[in-house]
Amino acid sequence: MRAWAVTSPGPIDERPLEFIDKPTPTPAADELLVRVLACGVCRTDLHVSEGDLPVHREHVTPGHEVVGEVVDRGADVRDIEIGARVGVAWLRRTDGTCVYCRRGDENLCPASHYTGWDADGGYAEYTTVPAAFAYPLPDDLDTVAAAPLLCAGIIGYRALKRASRPDDSALGFVIPERLGLYGFGGSAHLCAQVAIALGARVHVLTRGEQARELALSLGAASAGDAYDEPPEPLDAAITFAPVGELVPVALRALDRGGVLSIAGIHLSDIPALNYERELFYEKEIRSVTANTRADGREFLALAAQHGVQPTTHTYPLSAAQDALIHLKAGRFDGAAVLVPG
Template structure:
């Protein structure tokens, strides 16, 4: 099976979207091609399994093209560079992330808000991603990565980490503030480490007992069920779980002037809000949309400075359907990573 514009071999694509347990991923064997202008051909060393991949596979996100190879937390080595590429050479280690391209000329791009570009493109949605042995990445949208670090440790940083970092900033957490994290998977357990390193008190609310244990081991002040009230009012909160029912729960937990940032690309319907209980006293509800390249650079710099450590559940590339099903069933502690 071959699709124009791909450079994958021995990977997985989304066939007919449906429940992860039903096997929406199908094997593909695609011939690797040469990189085009501005592209890098990359041999994949590791690829994180993000909840966005799950949303695409299960049909929560409408596919942008048929039989797309998912995966946008890509760590790999450059095999070849396309025409016009500077700053990259064969053998370099790079990271491919969710944001794959923007127009560079719209009002959002010109004013530092390229995450809102109406012409933006995404790895694993608009073009094939990293659930494969090789992939093509746009040179202007990859990140240089440490050459000797464990690739499984680096992979979750490239979306879970970057998006969690942007969500944390969107929550307007004050210095030394009280932060609530709703859901505690790949993204939240990285954002928690950033917040803790910056002096925040972190309270975790999640349905998974294993995730609660992980939160406490990382230094969270408390860990309860997703629908529990935290032990103190929150200055800020981030909703990582794609569950709209938790929006009023998290808003009710905010102190006066607090902000709730919703981190996911997909959320089930939000139930009616009560103005007095959920929004009055200047509580704020805001969304998070993708990230800018500057977000990525800032987060990766922060991760190196604080020696951030991902909790990783590794899977061989052949087990990608199982990794996706485990993520759907909350059987992954921390982040799932495929290792070709």
């Protein structure tokens, strides 16, 4: 099969990936073999290609937003049929035995493995996935549109959950009535669609006129600059921009008892906080780390139910490296998705 491999991690403009021929992988006993129908291009793929993330597997094939068709399965797989359409995401395997896994926090498992980093991913004609970590996809999700949902979408949903108060409803949490989103990229624009569908009044605070226009067209109640005060105090806020200076800004925008959730792996330093203005009255700050499979299943069901629609640009698989170069250069809005070809 044809597949991309990160042969010499380095600046993407120096083309660190190679398009190679290699044997089609054989699924292990608990794995599925999947023919890739679409694979989203995520910024993490850029970090793997450029060597910002340490090499976990030599000549790895990136890609962790895979929509594919099951074409073979290992001897132990029972519950997913050949021909099924499944999603393959970043979280590939956990140990299932550590203290975090046992209490339902598998996103915190220190022994977790990741698709397109520890194992070959979806920048290829075929890939494998442990059946227990594959997501069966609702029929009404379009193949290309589903790809970016598998990383950007699920993480945005986890951030929304972390910004919300748990309850015993079917959803498991109360959607905040007044929600602020700081930054409005791939993850935030999917999170906004779910929050609005569930009844939140969403205020988007971001640099960039185009992002603010997109926010309003998706139904946001207001859109202002990142450092503007929202038109009403917020029950919850999520920072998507990796900018520590926004943390006190967002905390000041919260009403009493408000919750700030911080999405994203990287954040620049948070300036010193003023207890009275920024934390008193039981305001809370929560970080967000990866996601559980339950987050993924819940989000994909909500996305299908409410018609969550990412903006996508397709590239043939053979142009994956160009897609990464264009991503770094900011040449497109929304998400790039690789399709066979």
